[in-house]
Amino acid sequence: MPAASETSGAPEPGASRSGGRRSLALALLFGVAGAAVVLLAGGKTWAHGKAAFLAVSASGQDVTGVPGALALVGLAALLAVFAVRGVGRTVISALLALSGAGAVASALLALGDTTALDAKASTATSVAHASVSAAGSTVWPWVSAAGGAMILAAGILALVRGRVWPGMSNRYDRDGAEPRPRAERKPVVDPDRPEDLWKALDRGEDPTDEM
Numbered sequence: 754m755p756a757a758s759e760t761s762g763a764p765e766p767g768a769s770r771s772g773g774r775r776s777l778a779l780a781l782l783f784g785v786a787g788a789a790v791v792l793l794a795g796g797k798t799w800a801h802g803k804a805a806f807l808a809v810s811a812s813g814q815d816v817t818g819v820p821g822a823l824a825l826v827g828l829a830a831l832l833a834v835f836a837v838r839g840v841g842r843t844v845i846s847a848l849l850a851l852s853g854a855g856a857v858a859s860a861l862l863a864l865g866d867t868t869a870l871d872a873k874a875s876t877a878t879s880v881a882h883a884s885v886s887a888a889g890s891t892v893w894p895w896v897s898a899a900g901g902a903m904i905l906a907a908g909i910l911a912l913v914r915g916r917v918w919p920g921m922s923n924r925y926d927r928d929g930a931e932p933r934p935r936a937e938r939k940p941v942v943d944p945d946r947p948e949d950l951w952k953a954l955d956r957g958e959d960p961t962d963e964m
Contacts, residue, residue: 776914780907784831784849787903791824791856794897799863802885804874809885811869813893819859820897827852827904834911835918846915850908856901860894 795813802809814821830849834842870885911918 776910777918780834780910780914781831783903783910784827784907787853787900787905787907788824788828788831790900790903791820791860791897794860794893794900795821797893797896798891799893800867800870800888800890802867802870802874802888804870804885807874809870809873811873813860813863813897815869815873816866816894817859817863820856820901823852823856823859824900824904827856827908831907831911834915842915842918843912846908846911848908849911850905853901853903853905853908856904857898858901860897860901864890864894 795818797813798810799813799816800811827849830845830852833845834849837845865888867885867888870888874885
């Protein structure tokens with residue numbers, strides 16, 4: 754009776770594979786969508802202000818290129834997760850999570866940074882070391898941070914559930930077992946061809962069995 758209870762409490766292989774597929778789909782969704790959001794937000798206006806009655810603005814790429822670069826690193830790490838196993842997969846998953854965390858931090862640190870706006874003001878007014886007034890931020894730095902959080906979530910999923918994900922070189926049949934090797938076909942011996950008879954004898958076969 755105790756053995757039966759222990760067996761019933763163990764997770765079924767089918768349930769484990771189903772959970773692995775769900776976590777894999779979520780990680781792919783979060784990772785790809787998060788990287789796309791970060792890259793999209795980088796091309797939008799992050800900061801705006803005025804310099805000598807001229808309106809100036811700076812895009813996310815003008816303010817900081819770190820979130821976009823980390824999004825690309827995270828996307829590459831997400832693809833590399835399926836090419837490795839064991840310790841390598843854990844290391845790549847950690848890199849994916851760190852890329853997301855770095856994208857979040859760099860986007861939030863860019864809030865209130867007027868360096869790019871001052872450079873735009875100097876170009877617009879032709880005055881060196883010009884500064885802006887009434888500087889403000891848009892919602893896009895927060896959108897970029899949200900995209901970084903999605904990449905971070907993908908990395909956490911890979912760290913927690915990545916050990917049950919299949920790799921690129923794995924092939925499974927319907928029951929999840931390894932495919933059976935194909936049986937080698939026995940060469941056909943033609944009794945009218947002496948060379949076939951000699952080859953059969955060289956292989957240690959009795960050619961008269963097939964006659």
